[in-house]
Amino acid sequence: MNKSKFMSELSIRLNTLPQHEINKSLAYYSEIIADRMEDGMCEEVAVSGLGDIDEIAQEIVLDATPISKFILPNRPLSSSDIFLLVLCSPLIILLIGIVILIYLSVWLVISALYLINISFVLVGLAGIVASIVDFRNNIPINILIFIVSLFSIGIGIVLYAPIKKGSKKLWGLTTLVIRYIKIKFIRKKD
Amino acid sequence: MDTQLKRGLLEVCVLTILSKEDSYGYKIVRDLSEHVEITESTLYPILKRLEKQNCVSAYTVEHKSRLRKYFKIEQVGQEKIQEFLNDWESVLAIYKFVKGGGKDE
Known part of the structure:
Protein backbone atom coordinates (compact mmCIF):
# COMPACT_ATOMS: atom_id res chain seq x y z
CA MET A 1 0.00 0.00 0.00
CA ASN A 2 1.35 3.45 -0.84
CA LYS A 3 1.04 6.57 1.30
CA SER A 4 -1.97 8.15 -0.39
CA LYS A 5 -3.89 4.83 -0.36
CA PHE A 6 -3.07 4.39 3.36
CA MET A 7 -4.22 7.94 4.16
CA SER A 8 -7.51 7.56 2.31
CA GLU A 9 -8.16 4.10 3.86
CA LEU A 10 -7.43 5.48 7.34
CA SER A 11 -9.65 8.48 6.71
CA ILE A 12 -12.55 6.15 5.78
CA ARG A 13 -12.06 4.06 8.94
CA LEU A 14 -12.07 7.21 11.11
CA ASN A 15 -15.24 8.66 9.58
CA THR A 16 -17.17 8.43 12.86
CA LEU A 17 -14.79 10.95 14.46
CA PRO A 18 -15.04 14.76 14.26
CA GLN A 19 -13.13 16.23 11.29
CA HIS A 20 -10.46 17.89 13.47
CA GLU A 21 -9.64 14.51 15.09
CA ILE A 22 -9.37 12.90 11.65
CA ASN A 23 -7.08 15.71 10.45
CA LYS A 24 -4.85 15.36 13.52
CA SER A 25 -4.48 11.61 13.03
CA LEU A 26 -3.82 11.93 9.31
CA ALA A 27 -1.22 14.67 9.92
CA TYR A 28 0.57 12.44 12.45
CA TYR A 29 0.71 9.41 10.13
CA SER A 30 1.64 11.57 7.13
CA GLU A 31 4.58 12.98 9.11
CA ILE A 32 5.64 9.52 10.32
CA ILE A 33 5.58 8.04 6.80
CA ALA A 34 7.56 11.03 5.45
CA ASP A 35 10.13 10.62 8.27
CA ARG A 36 10.45 6.88 7.62
CA MET A 37 11.01 7.57 3.91
CA GLU A 38 13.54 10.27 4.75
CA ASP A 39 15.32 7.63 6.83
CA GLY A 40 15.85 5.57 3.67
CA MET A 41 12.76 3.31 3.51
CA CYS A 42 10.80 2.96 0.29
CA GLU A 43 7.17 4.14 0.41
CA GLU A 44 5.67 0.62 0.62
CA VAL A 45 7.93 -0.42 3.51
CA ALA A 46 7.37 2.90 5.31
CA VAL A 47 3.60 2.28 5.19
CA SER A 48 3.55 -1.47 5.89
CA GLY A 49 5.87 -1.03 8.88
CA LEU A 50 3.14 0.96 10.65
CA GLY A 51 1.16 -2.23 11.22
CA ASP A 52 -2.39 -3.30 10.54
CA ILE A 53 -4.53 -0.35 9.45
CA ASP A 54 -7.64 -1.75 11.19
CA GLU A 55 -5.81 -1.91 14.52
CA ILE A 56 -4.41 1.60 14.01
CA ALA A 57 -7.90 2.95 13.30
CA GLN A 58 -9.46 1.07 16.22
CA GLU A 59 -6.94 2.49 18.68
CA ILE A 60 -7.57 6.05 17.43
CA VAL A 61 -11.37 5.62 17.55
CA LEU A 62 -11.20 4.08 21.02
CA ASP A 63 -9.25 7.01 22.34
CA ALA A 64 -11.20 9.80 20.66
CA THR A 65 -14.80 8.62 21.00
CA PRO A 66 -16.94 9.35 24.06
CA ILE A 67 -18.46 6.24 25.63
CA SER A 68 -22.05 7.28 24.76
CA LYS A 69 -21.24 7.03 21.02
CA PHE A 70 -20.29 3.38 21.46
CA ILE A 71 -23.52 2.53 23.22
CA LEU A 72 -26.05 4.47 21.12
CA PRO A 73 -26.56 3.37 17.49
CA ASN A 74 -25.52 5.73 14.65
CA ARG A 75 -28.75 5.12 12.69
CA PRO A 76 -32.16 6.54 13.70
CA LEU A 77 -34.09 4.31 16.13
CA SER A 78 -36.54 1.88 14.51
CA SER A 79 -39.95 1.11 16.04
CA SER A 80 -38.66 -2.21 17.43
CA ASP A 81 -35.72 -0.32 19.02
CA ILE A 82 -38.17 2.07 20.68
CA PHE A 83 -40.37 -0.86 21.84
CA LEU A 84 -37.37 -2.61 23.36
CA LEU A 85 -36.18 0.63 24.97
CA VAL A 86 -39.58 1.18 26.59
CA LEU A 87 -39.69 -2.44 27.73
CA CYS A 88 -36.22 -2.24 29.23
CA SER A 89 -36.52 1.32 30.52
CA PRO A 90 -36.61 0.33 34.24
CA LEU A 91 -33.41 -1.65 33.75
CA ILE A 92 -31.78 1.15 31.71
CA ILE A 93 -32.72 3.76 34.33
CA LEU A 94 -31.32 1.47 37.03
CA LEU A 95 -28.06 1.00 35.11
CA ILE A 96 -27.70 4.75 34.42
CA GLY A 97 -28.42 5.37 38.11
CA ILE A 98 -25.69 2.92 39.14
CA VAL A 99 -23.16 4.54 36.79
CA ILE A 100 -24.05 8.03 38.08
CA LEU A 101 -23.83 6.78 41.67
CA ILE A 102 -20.38 5.27 41.08
CA TYR A 103 -19.20 8.53 39.50
CA LEU A 104 -20.69 10.62 42.30
CA SER A 105 -19.17 8.33 44.93
CA VAL A 106 -15.72 8.76 43.42
CA TRP A 107 -16.15 12.53 43.36
CA LEU A 108 -17.54 12.52 46.91
CA VAL A 109 -14.62 10.47 48.22
CA ILE A 110 -12.15 12.81 46.49
CA SER A 111 -13.98 15.92 47.79
CA ALA A 112 -14.20 14.45 51.30
CA LEU A 113 -10.48 13.74 51.36
CA TYR A 114 -9.67 17.32 50.34
CA LEU A 115 -12.20 18.70 52.84
CA ILE A 116 -10.57 16.71 55.66
CA ASN A 117 -7.23 18.09 54.53
CA ILE A 118 -8.47 21.70 54.48
CA SER A 119 -10.19 21.19 57.87
CA PHE A 120 -6.91 20.23 59.53
CA VAL A 121 -5.25 23.40 58.23
CA LEU A 122 -8.20 25.69 59.05
CA VAL A 123 -8.68 24.26 62.55
CA GLY A 124 -4.97 24.69 63.14
CA LEU A 125 -5.01 28.31 61.98
CA ALA A 126 -8.12 29.08 64.06
CA GLY A 127 -6.51 27.45 67.10
CA ILE A 128 -3.34 29.54 66.73
CA VAL A 129 -5.31 32.78 66.40
CA ALA A 130 -7.57 31.88 69.35
CA SER A 131 -4.65 30.91 71.59
CA ILE A 132 -2.83 34.19 70.83
CA VAL A 133 -5.94 36.36 71.36
CA ASP A 134 -6.87 34.61 74.61
CA PHE A 135 -3.29 33.98 75.75
CA ARG A 136 -3.33 36.02 79.01
CA ASN A 137 -6.57 34.50 80.35
CA ASN A 138 -5.34 30.92 80.59
CA ILE A 139 -1.67 30.57 79.70
CA PRO A 140 -1.16 26.75 80.08
CA ILE A 141 -4.32 25.84 78.13
CA ASN A 142 -3.49 28.34 75.37
CA ILE A 143 0.06 26.98 75.02
CA LEU A 144 -1.47 23.51 74.66
CA ILE A 145 -3.97 24.79 72.05
CA PHE A 146 -1.12 26.51 70.19
CA ILE A 147 0.95 23.29 70.04
CA VAL A 148 -2.04 21.14 69.03
CA SER A 149 -2.91 23.70 66.33
CA LEU A 150 0.61 23.54 64.93
CA PHE A 151 0.29 19.74 64.81
CA SER A 152 -3.04 20.08 63.04
CA ILE A 153 -1.53 22.34 60.35
CA GLY A 154 1.40 19.91 60.07
CA ILE A 155 -0.95 16.95 59.56
CA GLY A 156 -2.82 18.96 56.90
CA ILE A 157 0.41 19.72 55.03
CA VAL A 158 1.76 16.15 55.32
CA LEU A 159 -1.56 14.63 54.20
CA TYR A 160 -1.85 16.84 51.09
CA ALA A 161 0.56 14.85 48.87
CA PRO A 162 -0.89 11.36 49.63
CA ILE A 163 -4.46 12.69 49.24
CA LYS A 164 -3.57 14.25 45.88
CA LYS A 165 -1.93 11.01 44.76
CA GLY A 166 -4.82 8.85 46.02
CA SER A 167 -7.38 11.07 44.28
CA LYS A 168 -5.47 10.82 41.01
CA LYS A 169 -5.36 7.02 41.28
CA LEU A 170 -9.07 6.88 42.10
CA TRP A 171 -9.89 9.06 39.10
CA GLY A 172 -7.56 6.99 36.92
CA LEU A 173 -9.54 3.91 37.92
CA THR A 174 -12.75 5.37 36.46
CA THR A 175 -10.90 6.11 33.19
CA LEU A 176 -9.80 2.48 33.06
CA VAL A 177 -13.36 1.27 33.62
CA ILE A 178 -14.63 3.50 30.78
CA ARG A 179 -11.92 2.20 28.43
CA TYR A 180 -12.83 -1.38 29.37
CA ILE A 181 -16.51 -0.72 28.56
CA LYS A 182 -15.55 0.90 25.22
CA ILE A 183 -13.46 -2.15 24.25
CA LYS A 184 -16.37 -4.45 25.13
CA PHE A 185 -18.74 -2.45 22.90
CA ILE A 186 -16.26 -2.31 20.01
CA ARG A 187 -15.88 -6.12 20.16
CA LYS A 188 -19.68 -6.53 20.25
CA LYS A 189 -20.04 -4.30 17.14
CA ASP A 190 -17.29 -6.24 15.30
CA MET B 1 2.69 -7.80 30.32
CA ASP B 2 -0.62 -6.28 31.42
CA THR B 3 -1.79 -3.74 28.78
CA GLN B 4 -2.58 -0.97 31.25
CA LEU B 5 0.73 -1.41 33.01
CA LYS B 6 2.55 -1.29 29.66
CA ARG B 7 0.68 1.89 28.65
CA GLY B 8 1.70 3.55 31.90
CA LEU B 9 5.31 2.47 31.51
CA LEU B 10 5.47 3.69 27.92
CA GLU B 11 4.11 7.09 28.95
CA VAL B 12 6.97 7.50 31.40
CA CYS B 13 9.49 6.27 28.79
CA VAL B 14 8.26 8.90 26.31
CA LEU B 15 8.49 11.60 28.99
CA THR B 16 12.03 10.49 29.80
CA ILE B 17 13.06 10.84 26.15
CA LEU B 18 11.48 14.32 26.07
CA SER B 19 13.21 15.31 29.32
CA LYS B 20 16.53 15.17 27.42
CA GLU B 21 15.38 17.27 24.44
CA ASP B 22 12.28 18.22 22.46
CA SER B 23 11.52 15.53 19.91
CA TYR B 24 9.07 14.37 17.22
CA GLY B 25 7.09 11.15 16.68
CA TYR B 26 9.47 9.16 14.50
CA LYS B 27 12.56 10.11 16.52
CA ILE B 28 10.85 9.24 19.82
CA VAL B 29 10.06 5.76 18.48
CA ARG B 30 13.60 5.33 17.11
CA ASP B 31 15.22 6.42 20.39
CA LEU B 32 12.87 4.33 22.52
CA SER B 33 12.93 1.14 20.45
CA GLU B 34 16.52 0.54 21.59
CA HIS B 35 15.11 0.00 25.09
CA VAL B 36 11.42 -1.00 24.81
CA GLU B 37 9.10 -2.38 22.18
CA ILE B 38 7.10 0.52 20.73
CA THR B 39 5.63 1.40 17.35
CA GLU B 40 4.42 4.67 15.83
CA SER B 41 0.83 3.46 16.19
CA THR B 42 1.33 2.82 19.90
CA LEU B 43 2.97 6.20 20.34
CA TYR B 44 0.13 8.25 18.84
CA PRO B 45 -2.48 7.71 21.59
CA ILE B 46 0.26 8.06 24.22
CA LEU B 47 1.28 11.48 22.91
CA LYS B 80 4.98 12.32 36.52
CA ILE B 81 8.50 10.91 36.01
CA GLN B 82 9.33 11.63 39.66
CA GLU B 83 6.07 10.06 40.80
CA PHE B 84 6.90 6.94 38.77
CA LEU B 85 10.38 6.71 40.33
CA ASN B 86 8.94 7.04 43.83
CA ASP B 87 6.20 4.46 43.15
CA TRP B 88 8.63 1.94 41.73
CA GLU B 89 10.86 2.02 44.77
CA SER B 90 8.05 0.30 46.67
CA VAL B 91 7.15 -1.97 43.72
CA LEU B 92 10.79 -3.14 43.56
CA ALA B 93 10.74 -3.90 47.27
CA ILE B 94 7.62 -6.06 46.76
CA TYR B 95 9.25 -7.72 43.71
CA LYS B 96 12.29 -8.67 45.79
CA PHE B 97 10.02 -10.03 48.52
CA VAL B 98 7.99 -12.13 46.03
CA LYS B 99 11.09 -13.33 44.16
CA GLY B 100 12.67 -14.36 47.43
CA GLY B 101 9.64 -16.54 48.17
CA GLY B 102 8.52 -14.28 51.03
CA LYS B 103 11.74 -14.73 53.01
CA ASP B 104 13.42 -11.79 54.74
CA GLU B 105 16.89 -10.98 53.46
Whole structure:
Protein backbone atom coordinates (compact mmCIF):
# COMPACT_ATOMS: atom_id res chain seq x y z
CA MET A 1 0.00 0.00 0.00
CA ASN A 2 1.35 3.45 -0.84
CA LYS A 3 1.04 6.57 1.30
CA SER A 4 -1.97 8.15 -0.39
CA LYS A 5 -3.89 4.83 -0.36
CA PHE A 6 -3.07 4.39 3.36
CA MET A 7 -4.22 7.94 4.16
CA SER A 8 -7.51 7.56 2.31
CA GLU A 9 -8.16 4.10 3.86
CA LEU A 10 -7.43 5.48 7.34
CA SER A 11 -9.65 8.48 6.71
CA ILE A 12 -12.55 6.15 5.78
CA ARG A 13 -12.06 4.06 8.94
CA LEU A 14 -12.07 7.21 11.11
CA ASN A 15 -15.24 8.66 9.58
CA THR A 16 -17.17 8.43 12.86
CA LEU A 17 -14.79 10.95 14.46
CA PRO A 18 -15.04 14.76 14.26
CA GLN A 19 -13.13 16.23 11.29
CA HIS A 20 -10.46 17.89 13.47
CA GLU A 21 -9.64 14.51 15.09
CA ILE A 22 -9.37 12.90 11.65
CA ASN A 23 -7.08 15.71 10.45
CA LYS A 24 -4.85 15.36 13.52
CA SER A 25 -4.48 11.61 13.03
CA LEU A 26 -3.82 11.93 9.31
CA ALA A 27 -1.22 14.67 9.92
CA TYR A 28 0.57 12.44 12.45
CA TYR A 29 0.71 9.41 10.13
CA SER A 30 1.64 11.57 7.13
CA GLU A 31 4.58 12.98 9.11
CA ILE A 32 5.64 9.52 10.32
CA ILE A 33 5.58 8.04 6.80
CA ALA A 34 7.56 11.03 5.45
CA ASP A 35 10.13 10.62 8.27
CA ARG A 36 10.45 6.88 7.62
CA MET A 37 11.01 7.57 3.91
CA GLU A 38 13.54 10.27 4.75
CA ASP A 39 15.32 7.63 6.83
CA GLY A 40 15.85 5.57 3.67
CA MET A 41 12.76 3.31 3.51
CA CYS A 42 10.80 2.96 0.29
CA GLU A 43 7.17 4.14 0.41
CA GLU A 44 5.67 0.62 0.62
CA VAL A 45 7.93 -0.42 3.51
CA ALA A 46 7.37 2.90 5.31
CA VAL A 47 3.60 2.28 5.19
CA SER A 48 3.55 -1.47 5.89
CA GLY A 49 5.87 -1.03 8.88
CA LEU A 50 3.14 0.96 10.65
CA GLY A 51 1.16 -2.23 11.22
CA ASP A 52 -2.39 -3.30 10.54
CA ILE A 53 -4.53 -0.35 9.45
CA ASP A 54 -7.64 -1.75 11.19
CA GLU A 55 -5.81 -1.91 14.52
CA ILE A 56 -4.41 1.60 14.01
CA ALA A 57 -7.90 2.95 13.30
CA GLN A 58 -9.46 1.07 16.22
CA GLU A 59 -6.94 2.49 18.68
CA ILE A 60 -7.57 6.05 17.43
CA VAL A 61 -11.37 5.62 17.55
CA LEU A 62 -11.20 4.08 21.02
CA ASP A 63 -9.25 7.01 22.34
CA ALA A 64 -11.20 9.80 20.66
CA THR A 65 -14.80 8.62 21.00
CA PRO A 66 -16.94 9.35 24.06
CA ILE A 67 -18.46 6.24 25.63
CA SER A 68 -22.05 7.28 24.76
CA LYS A 69 -21.24 7.03 21.02
CA PHE A 70 -20.29 3.38 21.46
CA ILE A 71 -23.52 2.53 23.22
CA LEU A 72 -26.05 4.47 21.12
CA PRO A 73 -26.56 3.37 17.49
CA ASN A 74 -25.52 5.73 14.65
CA ARG A 75 -28.75 5.12 12.69
CA PRO A 76 -32.16 6.54 13.70
CA LEU A 77 -34.09 4.31 16.13
CA SER A 78 -36.54 1.88 14.51
CA SER A 79 -39.95 1.11 16.04
CA SER A 80 -38.66 -2.21 17.43
CA ASP A 81 -35.72 -0.32 19.02
CA ILE A 82 -38.17 2.07 20.68
CA PHE A 83 -40.37 -0.86 21.84
CA LEU A 84 -37.37 -2.61 23.36
CA LEU A 85 -36.18 0.63 24.97
CA VAL A 86 -39.58 1.18 26.59
CA LEU A 87 -39.69 -2.44 27.73
CA CYS A 88 -36.22 -2.24 29.23
CA SER A 89 -36.52 1.32 30.52
CA PRO A 90 -36.61 0.33 34.24
CA LEU A 91 -33.41 -1.65 33.75
CA ILE A 92 -31.78 1.15 31.71
CA ILE A 93 -32.72 3.76 34.33
CA LEU A 94 -31.32 1.47 37.03
CA LEU A 95 -28.06 1.00 35.11
CA ILE A 96 -27.70 4.75 34.42
CA GLY A 97 -28.42 5.37 38.11
CA ILE A 98 -25.69 2.92 39.14
CA VAL A 99 -23.16 4.54 36.79
CA ILE A 100 -24.05 8.03 38.08
CA LEU A 101 -23.83 6.78 41.67
CA ILE A 102 -20.38 5.27 41.08
CA TYR A 103 -19.20 8.53 39.50
CA LEU A 104 -20.69 10.62 42.30
CA SER A 105 -19.17 8.33 44.93
CA VAL A 106 -15.72 8.76 43.42
CA TRP A 107 -16.15 12.53 43.36
CA LEU A 108 -17.54 12.52 46.91
CA VAL A 109 -14.62 10.47 48.22
CA ILE A 110 -12.15 12.81 46.49
CA SER A 111 -13.98 15.92 47.79
CA ALA A 112 -14.20 14.45 51.30
CA LEU A 113 -10.48 13.74 51.36
CA TYR A 114 -9.67 17.32 50.34
CA LEU A 115 -12.20 18.70 52.84
CA ILE A 116 -10.57 16.71 55.66
CA ASN A 117 -7.23 18.09 54.53
CA ILE A 118 -8.47 21.70 54.48
CA SER A 119 -10.19 21.19 57.87
CA PHE A 120 -6.91 20.23 59.53
CA VAL A 121 -5.25 23.40 58.23
CA LEU A 122 -8.20 25.69 59.05
CA VAL A 123 -8.68 24.26 62.55
CA GLY A 124 -4.97 24.69 63.14
CA LEU A 125 -5.01 28.31 61.98
CA ALA A 126 -8.12 29.08 64.06
CA GLY A 127 -6.51 27.45 67.10
CA ILE A 128 -3.34 29.54 66.73
CA VAL A 129 -5.31 32.78 66.40
CA ALA A 130 -7.57 31.88 69.35
CA SER A 131 -4.65 30.91 71.59
CA ILE A 132 -2.83 34.19 70.83
CA VAL A 133 -5.94 36.36 71.36
CA ASP A 134 -6.87 34.61 74.61
CA PHE A 135 -3.29 33.98 75.75
CA ARG A 136 -3.33 36.02 79.01
CA ASN A 137 -6.57 34.50 80.35
CA ASN A 138 -5.34 30.92 80.59
CA ILE A 139 -1.67 30.57 79.70
CA PRO A 140 -1.16 26.75 80.08
CA ILE A 141 -4.32 25.84 78.13
CA ASN A 142 -3.49 28.34 75.37
CA ILE A 143 0.06 26.98 75.02
CA LEU A 144 -1.47 23.51 74.66
CA ILE A 145 -3.97 24.79 72.05
CA PHE A 146 -1.12 26.51 70.19
CA ILE A 147 0.95 23.29 70.04
CA VAL A 148 -2.04 21.14 69.03
CA SER A 149 -2.91 23.70 66.33
CA LEU A 150 0.61 23.54 64.93
CA PHE A 151 0.29 19.74 64.81
CA SER A 152 -3.04 20.08 63.04
CA ILE A 153 -1.53 22.34 60.35
CA GLY A 154 1.40 19.91 60.07
CA ILE A 155 -0.95 16.95 59.56
CA GLY A 156 -2.82 18.96 56.90
CA ILE A 157 0.41 19.72 55.03
CA VAL A 158 1.76 16.15 55.32
CA LEU A 159 -1.56 14.63 54.20
CA TYR A 160 -1.85 16.84 51.09
CA ALA A 161 0.56 14.85 48.87
CA PRO A 162 -0.89 11.36 49.63
CA ILE A 163 -4.46 12.69 49.24
CA LYS A 164 -3.57 14.25 45.88
CA LYS A 165 -1.93 11.01 44.76
CA GLY A 166 -4.82 8.85 46.02
CA SER A 167 -7.38 11.07 44.28
CA LYS A 168 -5.47 10.82 41.01
CA LYS A 169 -5.36 7.02 41.28
CA LEU A 170 -9.07 6.88 42.10
CA TRP A 171 -9.89 9.06 39.10
CA GLY A 172 -7.56 6.99 36.92
CA LEU A 173 -9.54 3.91 37.92
CA THR A 174 -12.75 5.37 36.46
CA THR A 175 -10.90 6.11 33.19
CA LEU A 176 -9.80 2.48 33.06
CA VAL A 177 -13.36 1.27 33.62
CA ILE A 178 -14.63 3.50 30.78
CA ARG A 179 -11.92 2.20 28.43
CA TYR A 180 -12.83 -1.38 29.37
CA ILE A 181 -16.51 -0.72 28.56
CA LYS A 182 -15.55 0.90 25.22
CA ILE A 183 -13.46 -2.15 24.25
CA LYS A 184 -16.37 -4.45 25.13
CA PHE A 185 -18.74 -2.45 22.90
CA ILE A 186 -16.26 -2.31 20.01
CA ARG A 187 -15.88 -6.12 20.16
CA LYS A 188 -19.68 -6.53 20.25
CA LYS A 189 -20.04 -4.30 17.14
CA ASP A 190 -17.29 -6.24 15.30
CA MET B 1 2.69 -7.80 30.32
CA ASP B 2 -0.62 -6.28 31.42
CA THR B 3 -1.79 -3.74 28.78
CA GLN B 4 -2.58 -0.97 31.25
CA LEU B 5 0.73 -1.41 33.01
CA LYS B 6 2.55 -1.29 29.66
CA ARG B 7 0.68 1.89 28.65
CA GLY B 8 1.70 3.55 31.90
CA LEU B 9 5.31 2.47 31.51
CA LEU B 10 5.47 3.69 27.92
CA GLU B 11 4.11 7.09 28.95
CA VAL B 12 6.97 7.50 31.40
CA CYS B 13 9.49 6.27 28.79
CA VAL B 14 8.26 8.90 26.31
CA LEU B 15 8.49 11.60 28.99
CA THR B 16 12.03 10.49 29.80
CA ILE B 17 13.06 10.84 26.15
CA LEU B 18 11.48 14.32 26.07
CA SER B 19 13.21 15.31 29.32
CA LYS B 20 16.53 15.17 27.42
CA GLU B 21 15.38 17.27 24.44
CA ASP B 22 12.28 18.22 22.46
CA SER B 23 11.52 15.53 19.91
CA TYR B 24 9.07 14.37 17.22
CA GLY B 25 7.09 11.15 16.68
CA TYR B 26 9.47 9.16 14.50
CA LYS B 27 12.56 10.11 16.52
CA ILE B 28 10.85 9.24 19.82
CA VAL B 29 10.06 5.76 18.48
CA ARG B 30 13.60 5.33 17.11
CA ASP B 31 15.22 6.42 20.39
CA LEU B 32 12.87 4.33 22.52
CA SER B 33 12.93 1.14 20.45
CA GLU B 34 16.52 0.54 21.59
CA HIS B 35 15.11 0.00 25.09
CA VAL B 36 11.42 -1.00 24.81
CA GLU B 37 9.10 -2.38 22.18
CA ILE B 38 7.10 0.52 20.73
CA THR B 39 5.63 1.40 17.35
CA GLU B 40 4.42 4.67 15.83
CA SER B 41 0.83 3.46 16.19
CA THR B 42 1.33 2.82 19.90
CA LEU B 43 2.97 6.20 20.34
CA TYR B 44 0.13 8.25 18.84
CA PRO B 45 -2.48 7.71 21.59
CA ILE B 46 0.26 8.06 24.22
CA LEU B 47 1.28 11.48 22.91
CA LYS B 48 -2.37 12.51 22.72
CA ARG B 49 -2.98 11.47 26.32
CA LEU B 50 0.18 13.19 27.56
CA GLU B 51 -0.84 16.38 25.72
CA LYS B 52 -4.34 16.19 27.23
CA GLN B 53 -2.87 15.77 30.72
CA ASN B 54 -0.61 18.83 30.10
CA CYS B 55 2.46 16.62 30.55
CA VAL B 56 3.73 17.73 27.14
CA SER B 57 3.03 20.58 24.76
CA ALA B 58 3.39 20.57 20.98
CA TYR B 59 4.69 23.02 18.41
CA THR B 60 5.36 22.71 14.69
CA VAL B 61 8.60 23.42 12.85
CA GLU B 62 9.04 23.61 9.11
CA HIS B 63 11.29 20.81 7.88
CA LYS B 64 12.11 20.27 4.20
CA SER B 65 8.95 22.05 2.99
CA ARG B 66 6.67 20.16 5.36
CA LEU B 67 5.57 20.61 8.95
CA ARG B 68 7.00 18.48 11.74
CA LYS B 69 5.32 18.38 15.14
CA TYR B 70 7.71 18.62 18.08
CA PHE B 71 6.82 17.72 21.67
CA LYS B 72 8.19 19.44 24.74
CA ILE B 73 7.96 18.15 28.31
CA GLU B 74 6.13 20.38 30.81
CA GLN B 75 6.37 20.64 34.60
CA VAL B 76 3.47 18.18 35.04
CA GLY B 77 5.41 15.69 32.91
CA GLN B 78 8.55 16.09 35.02
CA GLU B 79 6.44 15.47 38.12
CA LYS B 80 4.98 12.32 36.52
CA ILE B 81 8.50 10.91 36.01
CA GLN B 82 9.33 11.63 39.66
CA GLU B 83 6.07 10.06 40.80
CA PHE B 84 6.90 6.94 38.77
CA LEU B 85 10.38 6.71 40.33
CA ASN B 86 8.94 7.04 43.83
CA ASP B 87 6.20 4.46 43.15
CA TRP B 88 8.63 1.94 41.73
CA GLU B 89 10.86 2.02 44.77
CA SER B 90 8.05 0.30 46.67
CA VAL B 91 7.15 -1.97 43.72
CA LEU B 92 10.79 -3.14 43.56
CA ALA B 93 10.74 -3.90 47.27
CA ILE B 94 7.62 -6.06 46.76
CA TYR B 95 9.25 -7.72 43.71
CA LYS B 96 12.29 -8.67 45.79
CA PHE B 97 10.02 -10.03 48.52
CA VAL B 98 7.99 -12.13 46.03
CA LYS B 99 11.09 -13.33 44.16
CA GLY B 100 12.67 -14.36 47.43
CA GLY B 101 9.64 -16.54 48.17
CA GLY B 102 8.52 -14.28 51.03
CA LYS B 103 11.74 -14.73 53.01
CA ASP B 104 13.42 -11.79 54.74
CA GLU B 105 16.89 -10.98 53.46
